[in-house]
Amino acid sequence: MKVLITGANGFLGSHLVEKALKKGFETSILIRPGANLSNLQHLRGYQVIEVSYNSAVSIAAAIKDLPAQDLVIHNAGLIKSYTLEGYVKVNVALTERLIEAIQQCLTLSPSGRFAYISSLAAKGPVGNDGPASNYGRSKLMAEEAVRSSGIKYMIYRPTGIYGARDVQFVPLIKAVKLGLYPSMTPKAHKMTLINASDVAENVLECSLKHENETVHLEDGHVYQHEDLKAALEKLLSKKSINLRVGRPVVKALLSISDLVDRNLKRTPKLSREHYSEISQDWDYDFSEERKKIPLTIEYSLEDGFKSAIDYYLEKDLI
Template sequence: MILVTGGTGLVGAAVVKELASRGKPVAVMSRDAAGIEKRFPDLGIEAREGDVTEPGSLKEAFAGIEAVVNSVQFPNSPIENKRKGWTFEQVDYQGTVNQVAAAKQAGVARFVYVSGVGAAQDAAKHWFVSKWKAEEAVRTSGITFVIVQPTWVYGPEDVALNRFMGFAKRLPFVPTFGNGQQMMQPIFIDDLAKIIADALEKPEANDQTFEAGGPERLSMDDVVRTALEVSGKKRPILHQPAALGKLMATLLQVLPGPPLTPDSIDFITNEAVADNAALERVFSPKLTPLREALATYMS
C-alpha cells in the first residue's frame, strides 16, 4: 500500500490518479477523511485521517504502509499564516520530521519527498532552508528515499497561472509584480505525477535528489503571454514594482487571513529553473512543452 500525504492538493491528487491508473493500491492522508472520498469518488482510494503537525495522529494513518509520497503543503501556500501555524517551518520541515518518525515506526520501506528546486542550507530565503531541513530529515532517516525538487508546477487546478487567467477575464490587463523577466521552467502537473510515480519503482533512483523542470526556460512574461494566447485573450501585462507589492502585503497583515505577505511577493518573483541532467539520466521523462500542455485545458 502506498500512502500519499497531502493527497488532495495539486501535486498529491495528480500522483494519486497516476498511481491508481497503474493499478497500485493507494491510501490518501488528510486532515479531512470525508474530503478524500469526495475528491476521488471512483478510484477505490482508501481514506486515512491525519495531520502532519500532530504526531499522535500519524501512527494509525501510517500503519501497514510500504511506501510514502509526502506532497504536503499548507493551505494557501506560499502565503504563510503564522496565527494558524501554516508556515514552511511548521508544515514543510516539522511536518516532514513527524512523517519520517511515523514511517520508521511503521516499517515503511520507501519515502518520496516532493520538495522544491532551490532548497539549500545557505539559501537566502527561509522557505528554501525549511525545505532543505526537511530533505535532510529524509536523507538521514535510514529509509530508502527519493527527493524530487520541482520548479513551478502548473495544471488545471494550479492557483498561480490560473489566477493570471482570472485577471484576464475580469480586467483589461493582467497585473504582475516585478519586471516579469525572471526565468521560469514550468513543469506540467501530469509530467511531474509520472516522475513521482516512477520514483516509487526505480531502484536506480534510490537515495538521490532530482531537480525537475519542464522542457523550456521562459521569462515570466513569456509564460503569461503563452497562456493568454492559448486561451484566446489579448491583454497587456501591467508590471507593478515588487516593493509596492510588499508595502500592500504589509498593510494586509492586520487581517486574520491576509491574501499576501511580503515574503510571498519574493516567492512569486523568484526564478525557478532546474538542472534536469540527473532526471533525464534516471527517468528519461517525456516533458510536455508549455503551449501543448496548456492547450489540453485552456483552449
C-alpha cells in the same frame, strides 16, 4: 505496487493519486478528518485513512494496520506563513513525526522508498547560494531530516507547478481575457515551470528506479513573460497589452498587504517575501542530472495551460 500518499486532497496530491491509480497501484491516502476531497471526486478505488498529525503516536495509530508499502509519498506541507516557526512546525516537524511512525510500524517494505515532495525553493534562485525564503529554508531542513533518517528515500524539488485543479493562475488568465497581461517582475525574468501531471509521473517512476537521490523537476525549458503571454493569447484567442508594474511599487503594496494580513491574522495570498523570491531568476541547468535521472515530460507549456484552462472553464472560474 502499494502506495501511500499524504496531502492527497490538494492540487498536486490529487495528481499523484490520479496517476498512481492509472498505473494500477494499490493506493491509500492519509488525510485529516473533515478534509475537503473535491479534488478527488472524479477518482475511484483508493483507500482513505483519517489521521491526526499531532504526534508520531497518532500517526502510527492510523497506519499500523496497513500492509507494507512500496512507496510512501509525503506531499503534505505548509506553503504560506509569515514566520519560519510556522513553516518548521509543519514542513519539518510533521516530516519527522511521519518518518518516526513509519519506522515504528514497519510501514515501508524492505525495498520501499520514502518520497519527499520538497521544492526548488530549497535550492533558491540562481546566484542566491541557498533558499531566499523561510518556506525554502523549512523545505531544506525537512530534506535534511529525510536524509538523516536511515530510510531509503527520494527527494523531489519541483519548480513552479501549474495545471488542472490549481487556481494560482486564474487571476492572470482572467486579465488576459480582458486584454491585459500584468507583469510584476522584470522584463527579462527567467522562469521554469512543470505541469502537475508530469510531476506526478516522474515522482512515481523515478521512485521505482532510484534511491537516495535529490531530483529537480522542470520541463526542460526556460520561459520569459513573452512565452507565457503568447501561449495564453493563443489558447484564449485574445490579444493583450503588457501592463508592467515595477518591483519597488509591488514591494510597497505588498508591505501594506502584509501588515493588514498580519493584523487580521490572515494567511497571505502573496507576501512580500514570497514575491521577492519568485521575481528572481530560476534558470538552472540540470542537464548533467538529466543524464543520470532522465525525466518524462508529456506537457508542453501550451498543452499544460490548455488542461488548466479547460478545468477553469468547467468549474466556471474564468
